[in-house]
Amino acid sequence: MTSTDTVEKEAKPGGAADGVPRIGLVSLGCPKALVDSEHIVSRLRAEGYELSASYEDADLVLVNTCGFLDSAREESLEAIAEALAENGRVVVTGCLGVEAERLRARFPNLLAVTGPQQFEAVMEAVHRVLPPRHDPRLDLLPPGGLRLTPRHYAYLKIAEGCDHRCRFCIIPRLRGPLRSRPAAHVLHEAERLVEAGVRELLVIAQDTGAYGHDLGHAVSHFRGEAIRAHILDLARALGRFGVWVRLHYLYPYPHLDALLPLMEEGAILPYLDIPFQHASPSVLRAMRRPARQDRMLERIRRWRERCPELVIRSTFLVGFPGETEADFDRLLDWLEEAELDRVGCFAYEDVEGAAANRLPGHLPREVREERRRRLMERQEAISARRLQRRVGDE
Known part of the structure; x- marks a missing residue:
């Protein structure tokens, strides 16, 4: 089984x-x-x-x-x-x-x-x-409930659903629109997990950075303190539990910059998981994703200047309908400049019900898979360089 x-x-x-x-x-x-x-x-x-x-x-x-x-x-x-x-x-x-x-x-x-x-x-x-x-x-249950992860960490889901309409994705159809949990509910669950021995909270949602938008960032009360339903306020409150707090699945919103001071202070881990998906503006527009990755490079530079220990993970989708060799080369060049620490990559495939299925310019499977392989080979070298620079760090 x-x-x-x-x-x-x-x-x-x-x-x-x-x-x-x-x-x-x-x-x-x-x-x-x-x-x-x-x-x-x-x-x-x-x-x-x-x-x-x-x-x-x-x-x-x-x-x-x-x-x-x-x-x-x-x-x-x-x-x-x-x-x-x-x-x-x-x-x-x-x-x-x-x-x-x-x-x-x-x-x-x-x-x-x-x-x-x-x-x-x-x-x-x-x-x-x-x-x-x-x-x-x-x-009869342990304080943190039963978990299917190792004892030292737990996933903390803060919202369900997604309001974006990326052409390759059917999550909104499967899981509905964004529905955030009140901050106090999240913090009570986090408290129970920490009391049960959890040492790392992995904060997740389909769109973690949008947390609380559907609630109008409403305030709820935890241990007598008013906490706003906003990822910045929630992250600050989670950091007070004295355990590692790691944020996953962050859309590249402008307000993510405000998380850097919390990382500098040690309230949350210096870690960002942002699915950039691509670097070519034309491919990103076809995906219905943010298309100014040149500006994203500048943001990444500023983040690292402010928090040198920052680790950035991302995922990419190659072989999207209409992606040219020039588009793919631009993505490889972007990766060289961005020097991300961890990367995952998917070769595009049609998903039943996704808008991308109807786009022109579908590429043969062997082309999609070959581009995925090339990207991962390039990224392995980049990750190795990043790790080598950390040798000797305490």
Whole structure:
């Protein structure tokens, strides 16, 4: 069974002969989906369910799916088919669950299909087939709830959904518009995690930098202090817990510059994860992304002047429809100037429902893959240079 290390550590063998209902879990996709799986597992354990490390010993299997890329969709479909073949009692949730009719047509024996974050529907589906052994007792759970990550770090999801309309992405269709959590709710969860022994908080959302925009940056109260729902205020408050705070998935908004003083002070880690996607203005416009990467280079220089320890990670998408060799060369040149520390790269692929599918100029797969390989080879050399300069640093 596909599972995380923590699922295996928490899981118990032996089936339900002892009267304890057991659930198998297959969790696929991004850290945001992993947080959803943690929420579901915590609810299940609070109601007396155990986790199973195998299909054979599970009374029911939950599959938390991903539908971001077609390759991820295929992985999810394969996981569903495997769970049905090996166990037969399967509940599907997550991003692919928004296509309930299509899933039921392909897998008519599914017990239930729910969309992302439909936790009550998941619990109802489990209850119908496998009633809980006892009433919920939340005090049976550890203070930070059950996690599917190693004990020393935890993902802290501050918002769901996204308001951008990038042509290659279907996240807004799968997860809806931006919906931020009040700052006090986030801080209470962070406090519980720290009390449970977490030493690093990985702050995530589809668009972390937009946190609170949908709330009008409303104020909520935590421990008697008014905290605004804004990434700057939230990061400052999280920094007071005395653990590492790492921000992920930041759109390159102008207000990100205001995070640098917090990094200088040591309140949050000197780390920025910004998906730049490309450097060619024409490709970025076709993607519906910010198209002034020349200005971005100047911002990066200023950031590093102010905070020399800053580590910048990014992701890029190559082989986008209409991308020319000149566009790609411009991206390679930009990488040489930017000298990012960590980079991931995807070769473009059509995603069902994405606006980019209808664009002209689709490139052959071998061209897309070859550009991905060339970019990663170039970046490996850049990263090695960056690391070499740090040799001897304390």
